[in-house]
Amino acid sequence: MDPHLLSSACGLYNTSPDLLIPLSGGHTNAVYQFPLGKKSAILRIGVEDCPREQTLGMLEWVRFLSDEGAPVTAPLPSINDRLLENLKYYGTRYTLTAFERADGTLAENVPPSEWTNELFSTIGMAAGKLHTVSKRYQPSRPDLTRPQWFDSYEIREATNLLAVSPDPAREKLANLIVELRRLPTSPIDFGLIHDDLHFANFLIHPGGSVTIIDFDDCGYGWFATDVAMALFDVLVLYNAPNESESQHFARRFINNYLSGYRQENDLSLFWQSQLPRFLKLKELCIYATLIGHSDTALPDTWVGRFMRGRSNRIANDLPYVDIDFTVL
Numbered sequence: 355m356d357p358h359l360l361s362s363a364c365g366l367y368n369t370s371p372d373l374l375i376p377l378s379g380g381h382t383n384a385v386y387q388f389p390l391g392k393k394s395a396i397l398r399i400g401v402e403d404c405p406r407e408q409t410l411g412m413l414e415w416v417r418f419l420s421d422e423g424a425p426v427t428a429p430l431p432s433i434n435d436r437l438l439e440n441l442k443y444y445g446t447r448y449t450l451t452a453f454e455r456a457d458g459t460l461a462e463n464v465p466p467s468e469w470t471n472e473l474f475s476t477i478g479m480a481a482g483k484l485h486t487v488s489k490r491y492q493p494s495r496p497d498l499t500r501p502q503w504f505d506s507y508e509i510r511e512a513t514n515l516l517a518v519s520p521d522p523a524r525e526k527l528a529n530l531i532v533e534l535r536r537l538p539t540s541p542i543d544f545g546l547i548h549d550d551l552h553f554a555n556f557l558i559h560p561g562g563s564v565t566i567i568d569f570d571d572c573g574y575g576w577f578a579t580d581v582a583m584a585l586f587d588v589l590v591l592y593n594a595p596n597e598s599e600s601q602h603f604a605r606r607f608i609n610n611y612l613s614g615y616r617q618e619n620d621l622s623l624f625w626q627s628q629l630p631r632f633l634k635l636k637e638l639c640i641y642a643t644l645i646g647h648s649d650t651a652l653p654d655t656w657v658g659r660f661m662r663g664r665s666n667r668i669a670n671d672l673p674y675v676d677i678d679f680t681v682l
Contacts, residue, residue: 355384355399359443363399363450364388366432366439387455394455395430402440402447409449411498413437415491415546416569424487425480425565427454456565462553466592474607475614477556477584480564481548482618485577488546500546503575504531509635512642521645522669527638534631537576543625549573551580552587578625582632584611589675590656597676604675609682626679633674641668 360371367388374386374397383400413429417437420428430452432439439450461477493499503509509531516524538544548555550571557565585608594600615621641664644650649657666672 356443359399359441359448362441362443363397363439363448366434366441366450367395367397367430367452368433369397390430390454396427396453396455398449398451398453400449402449406438406440406449407497408500409451410438411493411500412569412572413451414494414498415488415500415572418491419484419487422487422490424484425563426484426569427456427565427567429453456557456559456567458557458559458565460554461556461558461564462587462591464558471606471610472562473558474610476562476564478581478611478614479617480556480566480614481551481580481584481611482615484548484566485545485580486619488577489541491546501573503549503573503579504535506549506571506573508571508639512639515642515645519645521665523638523641523665526668526671527635527642530631530635530638534635537628539576543578543622544576545574546572547575547577547580549575549579549583551583553584553591554587576625576628576632577619578621578628579632581611581615581621582629583636585629586633586636586674590660593656593659601675601677605677605682608677608679612682623680626682629679630673637664637674638668641665 357371360374364370364374369388373388375388377385377387377396382403383398386397386399387394388397389395414437416426417429419426429437431437432450432452437451441448441450461473464473501507512527513531516527548566548569548571550568551566555566555568557567559565585604588607589600589604592600592603594603612621612626640660644657644661647657647661649655650661652658653662
C-alpha cells in the first residue's frame with residue numbers, strides 16, 4: 355500500500371500507519387488492525403468496485419443488525435461521522451470502511467476432529483438470529499439497495515464463463531435460474547441475506563459464541579440460501595472418504611445446524627425441500643469458476659476433491675448430497 359494513501363486513510367480514522375497491523379484474508383482489500391481505545395478495529399482499503407450506494411446499503415444494514423442484537427461486528431464511523439469514505443489517488447478511487455474487531459477462530463480453521471454437534475448448533479443459531487433481525491430492516495433511502503440474488507457477482511460470473519461452453523452446466527444453470535425465479539418471495543422467507551455464509555465467515559469465540567463477518571456479497575435472496583451455503587461448504591471442508599460417509603456427515607451437520615437455527619428463526623418444510631436446488635445453484639457456480647483450474651489434477655486440494663467426478667454428476671443431475679431434507 356502506498357504510504358501516502360495509507361497515511362491519508364489513517365487520518366480519517368484517528369490512527370497512524372505505525373499503529374497498523376497488516377492482516378491476511380483480504381481478497382480485494384488491504385486489511386489492517388488498529389487500536390481503538392481498549393479494543394481494536396479493522397480498517398479496509400480497496401479499489402472501488404461497485405456503486406457507492408450499494409456499499410452504503412451494506413453498511414447501513416450491518417449497523418442495523420448490530421444495533422438490533424444480531425451476532426455481527428458493527429461498522430465504525432470515520433472522524434467525519436461517515437460509515438464510508440473515499441479517497442482518490444493517482445486517478446484511482448478507493449473505498450475505506452472500518453469495523454469493530456472480534457477475537458476468535460474462523461470456523462474453517464477449527465480441525466474437523468473438533469467439530470461438535472454443539473458447534474454446528476451454535477453456528478445455526480447465529481444464522482437464524484441474523485435472518486430474524488434482517489426481516490425488520492428497511493433501507494433509510496430507496497437508493498441504498500443491494501443486488502437481487504440473480505444479479506449477484508457469482509451468478510453473473512458463472513453465466514458468463516459458461517456462455518461460450520458446450521458443457522451441459524450452461525443449460526442447467528440457465529434453467530435452474532428460471533425455476534428459482536418462480537419461487538415465492540414473501541418477506542417471511544426472503545430478504546437481505548449474507549449470501550456467502552460459509553465457514554470462513556463464522557468467527558468462533560473462546561467461550562463458544564459465534565460472530566458473523568464479511569458482508570460484502572450480501573443481497574436479496576431466500577434465507578434458505580444461507581442455510582444451503584453452510585452445508586455446501588462444510589462438505590467441501592470435511593473431505594469424506596466416500597459417498598455414504600458424506601451423506602451421514604451431511605445429515606449430522608444439517609440436523610444440528612437446524613436445531614440451533616430454529617431457536618431463532620423458522621424454516622418451513624417447503625423451504626427445507628428447496629435446499630437441494632440452492633445447493634445445486636452453488637455447485638454449478640463453483641464448478642463454472644473451476645473449469646480448467648490448475649489444481650483440478652491435484653487430488654489433495656479442495657479444488658481437486660470438488661472437481662473429481664463433478665462434470666458427470668452435473669450432467670446426470672445427481673444431487674449435491676443425497677439426503678431427504680423434508681424429514682430433518
